[in-house]
Amino acid sequence: MGVEEIPKETLLEIYRTMHKIRTYEETLAKWYYEGKSPRFDISAGPIPGELHLSSGQESAAVGVCVHLKDEDAVMGTHRAHHFAIAKGVDLKKMTAEIFGKATGLSGGKGGHMHLFDAAKNFSCSGIVGASFPQAVGVGIAAKLKGEDYVAVAVGGDGAANQGTFHEALNLAALWKLPVIFLIEDNGWAISVPKDKSTAVAKNSERAKAYGIPGVSVDGADVIAVYEVAKEAVERARRGEGPSLIEVRTYRLRGHFEGDPQLYRPKEDFELAKEKDPLANFRKLLLEKGIATEEELARIEEENEREVREAIDFALNSLYPEPEEALKGVFAGGE
Amino acid sequence: MARKLPMYKAIAEAIAQEMERDENVFVMGEDIGAYGGIFGATNGLLEKFGPERVRDTPISESAFIGAALGAASKGMRPIVELMFVDFFGVAMDQIYNHIAKAHYMSGGQVRMPIVITTAIGGGYSDAAQHSQCLYGLFAHVPGLKIVIPSNSYDAKGLMISSIRDDNPVMYFFHKGLMGLGWMPSPDEAAVEVPEEPYTVPIGEAKVVREGDDVTIATVSRMVYEALWAAEELEKDGISAEVIDLRTLVPLDKETLVNSVRKTGRLLVVDEDYMSYGMSGEIIATVVERIGNELRALPRRIAYPDIPVPYSRVLERFVLPDKEKIVKTVKDMVG
Numbered sequence: 103m104g105v106e107e108i109p110k111e112t113l114l115e116i117y118r119t120m121h122k123i124r125t126y127e128e129t130l131a132k133w134y135y136e137g138k139s140p141r142f143d144i145s146a147g148p149i150p151g152e153l154h155l156s157s158g159q160e161s162a163a164v165g166v167c168v169h170l171k172d173e174d175a176v177m178g179t180h181r182a183h184h185f186a187i188a189k190g191v192d193l194k195k196m197t198a199e200i201f202g203k204a205t206g207l208s209g210g211k212g213g214h215m216h217l218f219d220a221a222k223n224f225s226c227s228g229i230v231g232a233s234f235p236q237a238v239g240v241g242i243a244a245k246l247k248g249e250d251y252v253a254v255a256v257g258g259d260g261a262a263n264q265g266t267f268h269e270a271l272n273l274a275a276l277w278k279l280p281v282i283f284l285i286e287d288n289g290w291a292i293s294v295p296k297d298k299s300t301a302v303a304k305n306s307e308r309a310k311a312y313g314i315p316g317v318s319v320d321g322a323d324v325i326a327v328y329e330v331a332k333e334a335v336e337r338a339r340r341g342e343g344p345s346l347i348e349v350r351t352y353r354l355r356g357h358f359e360g361d362p363q364l365y366r367p368k369e370d371f372e373l374a375k376e377k378d379p380l381a382n383f384r385k386l387l388l389e390k391g392i393a394t395e396e397e398l399a400r401i402e403e404e405n406e407r408e409v410r411e412a413i414d415f416a417l418n419s420l421y422p423e424p425e426e427a428l429k430g431v432f433a434g435g436e
Numbered sequence: 437m438a439r440k441l442p443m444y445k446a447i448a449e450a451i452a453q454e455m456e457r458d459e460n461v462f463v464m465g466e467d468i469g470a471y472g473g474i475f476g477a478t479n480g481l482l483e484k485f486g487p488e489r490v491r492d493t494p495i496s497e498s499a500f501i502g503a504a505l506g507a508a509s510k511g512m513r514p515i516v517e518l519m520f521v522d523f524f525g526v527a528m529d530q531i532y533n534h535i536a537k538a539h540y541m542s543g544g545q546v547r548m549p550i551v552i553t554t555a556i557g558g559g560y561s562d563a564a565q566h567s568q569c570l571y572g573l574f575a576h577v578p579g580l581k582i583v584i585p586s587n588s589y590d591a592k593g594l595m596i597s598s599i600r601d602d603n604p605v606m607y608f609f610h611k612g613l614m615g616l617g618w619m620p621s622p623d624e625a626a627v628e629v630p631e632e633p634y635t636v637p638i639g640e641a642k643v644v645r646e647g648d649d650v651t652i653a654t655v656s657r658m659v660y661e662a663l664w665a666a667e668e669l670e671k672d673g674i675s676a677e678v679i680d681l682r683t684l685v686p687l688d689k690e691t692l693v694n695s696v697r698k699t700g701r702l703l704v705v706d707e708d709y710m711s712y713g714m715s716g717e718i719i720a721t722v723v724e725r726i727g728n729e730l731r732a733l734p735r736r737i738a739y740p741d742i743p744v745p746y747s748r749v750l751e752r753f754v755l756p757d758k759e760k761i762v763k764t765v766k767d768m769v770g
Contacts, residue, residue: 143619145559150748151562208746209747210750212563212564213563213747215562215565216564216565228565231526293467294469294494365470422750427750431743
């Protein structure tokens with residue numbers, strides 16, 4: 103299957119979402135440094151706390167989520183904005199959440215690492231490796247309810263060394279659950295390179311141990327991710343069980359904003375630029391004559407406007423009432 | 437010779453000096469090598485001692501904290517870093533069922549000279565999975581010593597004591613005391629630290645400010661909130677004694693009881709969750725011994741029983757601070 107066999111509108115949708123993610127992340131980064139100069143203080147400014155951006159990794163999110171429906175679940179990591187956007191989470195509410203506003207997805211209680219959108223079946227977590235067993239549960243629910251939704255558990259290459267990854271793979275394989283284990287391999291667990299943390303070269307090889315399909319795909323090529331994910335999602339929907347996909351990506355930014363990245367060799371930054379899936383895909387669309395410069399420019403303008411509106415919405419929203427902090431620990435009352 | 441050091445450098449210096457003194461001491465954890473620890477506690481150790489004794493690990497807390505047990509059983513003295521205490525979940529079985537109980541269950545045959553270092557504390561909008569203190573949870577388990585320094589002098593002396601101790605020690609450092617470039621820390625936390633190795637005994641509290649009207653017992657960053665409150669209260673003619681408990685297990689009951697006997701009033705300030713935790717334990721300890729000598733009911737200001745919210749306005753509302761202490765003490769004395 104090649105790019106020629108994918109409908110143009112799908113291809114443009116993929117480009118639109120990837121570009122939206124990139125525009126959003128780079129805009130957010132600018133706002134993150136507001137109020138944090140001249141002295142960098144992680145708690146200052148309109149976006150306090152840690153911020154983990156996904157620039158360079160868009161293809162993993164878009165290549166997979168383009169096959170998903172609202173009913174399908176995506177369980178992301180601490181670096182999850184790209185998956186949230188690709189899954190259709192409301193950009194305004196998500197931004198307001200990141201700015202700590204009352205209009206945010208969780209009224210300011212969750213923040214950047216804990217985005218929840220139940221309507222879109224999207225969640226994420228600040229705990230490495232937490233998504234895998236949780237996705238198994240979604241798979242169990244699908245089976246018990248006789249539905250055809252699937253769950254995508256996202257983890258980094260670092261997360262694949264947690265016990266949860268192996269336990270969840272075994273369970274999902276044993277029970278033939280509709281789960282896609284998606285390892286987003288950017289080569290770094292904060293400062294520890296993959297070859298210093300992982301005993302196998304490709305995490306997809308670990309699928310063999312559990313008797314399920316495992317594929318490794320180049321994240322620089324969003325169409326390659328699209329194809330691999332399509333097969334895995336269809337397989338899951340047909341009731342044939344889980345798959346493991348490793349998407350090899352590069353981080354264009356640090357582990358978190360403010361990360362000096364002294365541990366990272368120069369070549370890795372260069373590769374990150376070379377393997378930029380957005381730039382590559384844009385070039386491909388133009389070279390193949392699938393889209394014109396004007397069409398892409400229009401999409402880009404629309405994205406920029408949408409991102410601007412989301413930021414404005416967040417900035418113009420009110421902070422929650424302080425007393426709200428004490429409410430909502432339990433369901434069914436305060 | 438003494439010089440002022442931030443807490444992170446004092447901790448790293450203590451570890452380095454013990455590694456030089458005793459070849460059985462080694463360090464394991466995530467990003468503790470080239471990065472020097474996300475909070476700087478292992479700064480410079482890799483350059484001095486190399487990757488065999490300063491081991492960057494995969495994100496596999498259960499494996500490397502469990503491995504500390506095996507190494508200790510062979511006469512090593514491992515220091516293992518759990519990056520944020522919030523991440524303890526995946527490794528808890530190794531900590532509380534094995535490391536904490538091995539000495540007792542083996543009838544004293546096995547010793548567990550392990551130091552588990554971990555970062556605690558909020559106040560910078562890192563939300564519910566990266567801002568907890570949780571020392572009360574570990575203090576609840578028999579067999580673990582609990583150390584929580586509040587300044588660089590104690591941090592170094594307590595680290596050396598922890599490494600030399602034949603028992604497992606949980607060593608909690610507050611992110612907001614370490615003196616990191618990106619995280620504000622009270623200036624008072626960086627004090628003069630002697631260059632030569634020295635110990636601060638585990639199990640000795642310190643009266644950090646003397647007073648007659650009320651005893652404020654606390655640990656970690658709340659020591660400073662208490663001291664700032666005491667200064668303010670002095671303007672109103674209220675004399676507060678502030679005790680830095682420094683270790684929760686073993687607890688220095690004598691210093692605590694002597695102080696409350698003198699002042700007749702007890703306020704406990706705790707950044708950990710309120711219920712079933714440190715604040716209740718300290719109050720019970722005092723009431724059991726000298727309840728009949730108290731001039732006022734003991735009070736506590738602790739983190740309410742809610743997950744830590746992200747939004748700055750919500751988090752500030754619930755975190756214990758100087759103002760809350762001043763108000764409560766005035767109620768008690770007035």
